[in-house]
Amino acid sequence: MTTAFFEYARQCVPEEFVLEQEPMAKHTTFRVGGAADCFITVQNEEQLAKLLVYITKVELPYFILGNGSNLLVGDKGYQGIVLHLAEDFAKISVEGTRITVGAGALLSQTAKMAKEASLTGMEFASGIPGTIGGALVMNAGAYDGEMKQIVRSVRVMDQNGEVLEFDNETMEFGYRTSAIKNRPYIVLDAVLELAEGDKTSITAKMEELAVQRREKQPLEFPSAGSTFKRPEGYFAGKLIMDAGMRGYRIGGAQVSEKHCGFIVNRGDATAADIAELIVEVQERVKARFDVKLEPEVITLGDF
Ligand SMILES: Cc1cc2nc3c(=O)[nH]c(=O)nc-3n(C[C@H](O)[C@H](O)[C@H](O)COP(=O)(O)OP(=O)(O)OC[C@H]3O[C@@H](n4cnc5c(N)ncnc54)[C@H](O)[C@@H]3O)c2cc1C
Structure with missing residues (x-):
């Protein structure tokens, strides 16, 4: 990232909201991912417009971050600008x-x-x-x-x-x-x-759904929810289970024992472990059932 960009960004947004080399593991529910070259917490539309005009003019790579709950960031980080919308945007x-x-x-x-x-x-x-x-x-x-x-x-x-x-x-x-x-x-x-x-x-419905989630989903481990989209006519979790992959591990990444549609971080997973496990699951399900599983999780950065 150029020094000129950091200087410009600090004119648009208060200095404390422009971070260099910010670990993305702090901003994703998978709790993995290397550093983003630049991480900006944007507080309002005016700041966002100023930043975007500059970023577009000099053609810098950027990514809009929500809560990072559907995101896998590579261990080598992201050579670009992460824009995180807060304050007025919340x-x-x-x-x-x-x-x-x-x-x-x-x-x-x-x-x-x-x-x-x-x-x-x-x-x-x-x-x-x-x-x-x-x-x-x-x-x-x-x-x-x-x-x-x-x-x-x-x-x-x-x-x-x-x-x-x-x-x-x-x-x-x-x-x-x-x-x-x-x-x-x-x-x-x-x-x-x-x-x-x-x-x-309304309260009763929300509580009922929360109970269902707690019973069926591995909420005790970091993840990004369902790793794969539902293939037409099938359920990803069932295909993965029937392919014999319940609990299958690569490093610290594991096909959840509770819900095979989730890949979880058992504590020490790297993004590379998770990415490798995604491919392994895809290959085994394809070989066994001739069904292509497409990741729902979005990937960012260098692995
Ligand atoms: C335990 C768990 C359970 C989950 N259950 C469900 C579920 O039941 N149903 C479901 O659909 N998903 C589920 N998810 C996945 C995830 O929560 C959803 O996909 C969610 O909508 C992602 O929102 P986010 O803010 O975290 O987006 P992020 O993961 O931060 O980003 C996702 C994509 O949205 C883009 N984006 C974010 N904000 C903006 C913006 N303001 N403008 C433009 N682009 C933007 C990002 O650039 C990225 O491409 C689950 C995840 C977890 C961890």
């Missing part, structure tokens, strides 16, 4: 049945606000450990719910700092994807449309 406000929520707000926090306002429709998202930004990009979903069902509109910023608004249709939500995945748009905030409900039933 605001949540409720008006009638609509919630306006910043990209950096957590889904759990937003679902809690919905519950407090007796609004139903977001219960499915209360246990997903991501931000609104990450959830919109991925069309996060669980237990028959997905972001697509509750999004009214999304405001995004393009690489030139221009703000655009997309409605639900323009977002082209699909299974764990949207129109902005792999496109250079940054989610700023979104308006969610929920329905009036009963606070007691």
Whole structure:
């Protein structure tokens, strides 16, 4: 990363929010990953626009980080700029049945606000450990719910700092994807449309789903949730289990004994261990069932 960029960034954002060589293991739920050359906590749209205009002009690589809960960063780190949206981007406000929520707000926090306002429709998202930004990009979903069902509109910023608004249709939500995945748009905030409900039933639903998660998922170990997308007509976890890989280990990375769809970090995994295990699982499932497993987890940096 150039000295000129660091100088510029420190003019846009308070100095303490511009970090050099920041370990990404601190910012991912897998708890692995080497250092990002530059890690900036961006507090508002004005700062973001200024940074983007410069980054685009000098063609520096950058990555938008949510809560790092669907992310595998290589052990050799990322030679680029990580932009993390906080402060203004984490605001949540409720008006009638609509919630306006910043990209950096957590889904759990937003679902809690919905519950407090007796609004139903977001219960499915209360246990997903991501931000609104990450959830919109991925069309996060669980237990028959997905972001697509509750999004009214999304405001995004393009690489030139221009703000655009997309409605639900323009977002082209699909299974764990949207129109902005792999496109250079940054989610700023979104308006969610929920329905009036009963606070007691909303609370009960959230608790029921939390119990299901605790029973079925290896929440006691760091992971990024389901490692693979669900292949059409199958369940990734079942294929992996039937391929005899329950508990299979490479270094500190392991196919969870509790839920084979999760690869977990048993404490001392490297990103390379996890990446190698992903490939091993893919090869064994392909050889045994002729099904191609596609990773849901996003990779970043050098392995
Ligand atoms: C224990 C556990 C359980 C999980 N359960 C579920 C589940 O039930 N359902 C489910 O769908 N997922 C689940 N996940 C995966 C993950 O939580 C979701 O994919 C979540 O939506 C990712 O959000 P994030 O903020 O962590 O995104 P990150 O992992 O930080 O990033 C994911 C992608 O979104 C992009 N991104 C993030 N913010 C923005 C933004 N503001 N603008 C543009 N791009 C952005 C990133 O660049 C990256 O490409 C689980 C993960 C864990 C660890």
